[in-house]
Amino acid sequence: MDTDKKNNEIHTVSLSELFQSFEKSLGFKNKIKWNIAILIILYHVLGIYWSYKYAFPAKWQTLAFTLAMYMFAGFGLTAGVHKVWSHRAFKVNLPLHLILLAAYASAGQNSIYQWVLDHRVHHKYSDTEADPHNANRGLFFSHIGWLLTKKNELVLSRGKQIDMSDITDDPLLRFFNKYFTYFKLLFCYILPFYINVYILGETWQCTIAWQWFIRFLSVFHTELTVNSLAHTFGTRPYNKEIVPTQNKFVSLLTFGEGTHNFHHAFPYDYRSGEQFDYFNLTRLTIDFFSKIGWAYDLKAATPAMIKSMSQRLGDGTRIDRSPNVEPEKVN
Template identity: 70%
Template sequence: MQKETKTKAIHSVSLSELFQSFEKSLGFKNKIKWQLSIIIFLYHVIAVFWCYKYAIPAKWQTIVFAYVMYIYGGAGVVIGAHRLWTHKTFKVKLPLQILLLTAFASAGQNSVKQWVLDHRVHHKCSDTDGDPHNSSRGLFFSHIGWLMMKKNDQVLMHGKQIDISDITEDPVLHFFDKYFTHFKLLFCFILPFYINVYLLGETWQCAIAWQWFIRFLTLFHSELTVNSLAHAYGYRPYNKDIVPTENIVVSALTLTEGGHNFHHAFPFDYRSAEQVKFYNLAAIFINVFEKIGWAYDLRKATPTMINSMAQRLGDGSLRRTPVTNPELEKEK
C-alpha cells in the first residue's frame, strides 16, 4: 500500500515538473492555469463550431436582444465595476446599485471584489511587473493571457497592499459576491436563454449561439481590449509619459473606455473621457440616472486641470483651447 502511494506521488511530481519544464521552454514567466486555459480554449472552439452550424438563420429579435444584452453587460462592467466600485467617480442609490449588479453579472466576468482588486493594482503599478495585465509583456498577455496564468509575486504583494474594505464591508456587494456564481449563471446564461427561446420564439440552438457565444464572447473580448489595444495603439494627448492611449476603436467597443490616456491621467472623472460625445454611452447613462436622482456626486476634472496637464505633458495630438472663463471652473 505504501509502495503504491509512493509511486503515485512520484508520478504526480513528475507530471508537475513536466508541465513546469514545458512552460519554461515556451518562455512563460508565470505558471499556467492549465485547467482554466483548456476550458477557455475549448469554449472558443465550441463557439466557432456551434455558431457556424446554428447562428444563421436567426430572428431579428434574437439579434436585437443579443445587442441589448451586450450593452447591458457592458454597462455593468464599465459603469458599475469600473467607474463606480473601483474609482468611486460617483455615488448611487440602492435601485441603481442593484441594476448595475445584475448588469455586471450578465457580463460573466470575475466577482466584483476580484475585479476591483485587479484594477486598483493595475492603476497603482500600471505597465510594470506589478500590473496584473502588464502590457509590456505583449498583446496576448495583456489581453487574455494574464487570465490564463497565475499572478507573479509582485502582483500578489501589491494586491495585499490595496484597500478594498469599501467593497467587502458594503452589505449589498458582500451578499452579491457571496452568491456571485449563482447570479452569473442566472443573468449571463439562464435568463437570456429563457427569454430568447420562450418569449422571443427562437430555437434553443440559435439562442445558445447568440447568447452564450456571440454576445458573451464579443463583450468579453471587447472589454479586454482596454487592457491590450488601449495600451498599445493610439495617441497620448494628456500625458505622453504613460503607456495608456486614446483609442477610438476601443471606445466604440466599450461604451468609451478607449479614452484611456485621459482615464489614467484623471481616474476620478466619471466620464473616462474629456467630452461626453454620442458614443460615450456610459457617461450619458450616468447623466440620465443623475437626473432621476439615482446617481449623485458626479466627479470630473475641470477644464483648467485638463488643459494644464495636456499642455505640460501631452503629445500635442489635440489642439488645446486655453480656458479664460472662470465660470467653467464651477462645473461639477
Template identity: 60%
Template sequence: MEGTRIKRASFYELVRSFEKSLGYKNDIKWTSFIAITLYHILGVYWCYHYAFPVKWPTLVFAAIMYVASGFGITGGAHRYWTHKAYKAKLPLKLFLMVCFASAGQNSIKQWVRDHRIHHKFSDTEADPHNANRGLFFSHIGWLMMKKNDEVLQAGKQIDMSDIENDVHLQIFEKYFNYIKLVFCYILPTTIGIWLWGEDWRCSVAWQCFIRFLTMFHSELTVNSLAHAYGYKPYNRNIIPAENRFVATCTLGEGWHNYHHAFPFDYKAAEHFDFLNFGTWFIQFFEKIGWAYDLRQATPGMINSIAKRLGDGTPVHFPTSECVE
C-alpha cells in the same frame, strides 16, 4: 500507473522550463486555462452549426444584452465601484449589479482589487495584466495564470474597505455565482425561447457565446490594445494610449491615456463621444435622480496636464477651451 505519473511530471516540468525561458514569472492556472480554451473551442463549434438561421428579435436582444453587460462593467465595476467617479442611489446600485452579473466576469470585489492594483502599479511586475509582458498576456493570458508574488503583495496594499463594508455588495458577493448564472446565461437564453420562439440552440449561440465572448474580448482590449497602440495627448510617459477602436467596441473605455491621467472622471474621456454609452447612461441616471456627485476634470486641469506631459496631439473639450 507509476510511468504515467512520471510522464505527467515530466510534461509539467517541460512547460515550466518553457515558461521560464520566456521570462514568465507566473505558473499556469490549469483549471482556468482549460476552461477558457474549451469554452472558445465549443463556442466556435456551436455557432458554426447553430447560430443561423436566426430571428431578428434574437439579434436585437443580443445587442441590448451587449450594451447592458458592458455598462455593468464600465459604468458599474469600473467607474462607480473602482474609481468612485459618481455616487448612486439604491435602485441604480441594484441595476448595476444585475448588469455586471450579466457580463459573466469575476466578482466585483476581485474586479475592483485587480483594477486598483493596475492603476497603482500600472505596467510593472505588480500589475495583474502588465502590458510589458506582451499582447497575449495583457489580453487574456493573465486570466490563465496564477498571480505572481509582486501582484499578490500589491494586493495587500490596496484599501478595499469601501467594498468590504458595503452591505449590498456583501449579499451580492455571497450569492454571486448563482446570480451570474441566472443573468448571464439562463435568463438571456430562455427569454428568446419563451417570447418569440427562437430555437434553443440558436439562442444559446447568440447569448452564451456570441454576445458573451464579444463583450468579454471587447473589455479585454482595454488591457491589451489600449496599452499598445494609440496616441498620448495627456501623458507621453505612460503606456496607456487613446485608442478609438477600443473606445468603439467597449462603448467608451478606449480613451485610456486620459483615463490614467484623470481616473476619477466619470466620463473616462475628455469629450462626449457619441459612442460613450457609459457616460450617456450615467448622465441619464443623474437626471432622474439615481446618480449624483459626478466627478470630472475641469478644462483648466486637462489643459495644464496636456501642456506639461502630453505628446503634442490636440485634445478636445466640450467647451471652446483647448491646448494652445
C-alpha cells in the same frame, strides 16, 4: 500494489515536468493555471463550432436581444464595476445600484471584489511588474495571458496593501459577492436563455449560440481590449510618460472606455474623457441617470486641470475645444 503506486508517481512527475517545459517554451514568466487555461480554450473552441453550426438562421428578435444584452453587460462593466465600485467616480441610488449589479452579473466576470482589487492594483502600479496585466509583457499577456497564469509575488503582495474596505463594508456588495456564482448563472445564462427561447420563440440551439457564446465572448474580449490595445496603440495627449493611450477602436467597442490616456491621467473622472471625445455612450447614460436623480456626486476634472496637464505632459495631439475658442493643437 507498491509497484503500481511507484509507476503512478513517476507518471505524475513526468506530466508535471512536461507542463513546466511547455510553459518555458512559451516564454511565460508565471506558471500557467492549466485548469483555467484548458477551460477557456475549450469554451472558445466549442463556441466557434456551435456558432458555426447553429447561429443561423436566427430571428431578428434574437439579434436585437443579443445586442441589448451586450450593451446591458457593457454598462455593468463600464459604469458599474469600473466607475462606481473601482473609482467611486459617482454615486447611485438603490434602484440604479441593483440594475448595475444585474448588468455586471450578466457579463459573466469574476466577483466584484476580485475585479475591483485587480483594477486598483493596475492603476496604482500601471505597467510595472506589480500590474496584473502589465502591457510591457506583450499584447497577448495584457489581453488574456494574465488570466491564464498565476499572479507573481509582487502583484500578490501589492494587492494585500490595497484598501478594499468600501467593498467589504457594503452589506449589499457583501451579499452579492457571497452568492455571486448564482447571480452570474442567472443573469448571464439562465434568464437570457429563457427569454430568447420561451418569449422570443427562438430555438434552444440558436439561443445558446448567440447568448452563451457570441454575446458572452464579445463582451469578454472587448473588455480586454482596454488592457491590451488601449495600452499599445494610439496617442497620449494628456500624459506621454505613461503607457495607456487614446484608442478610437476600443472606444467604439466599449462605449467610451478607449480614451484610456485620459482615464489614467484623471481616474476619478466619471466621463473617462472630454466632452468632444470618441463615442461615449456610458457617459451619456450616466448623464441621463443624473438628470432623473438616480446618479449623483459626479466627479470630473476641470477644463483648467485638463489643459494644464496636457500642456505639461501631453504628446501635443490634444485639440482644445473650450467654449469660444477655435480648435487648436496644443503644443
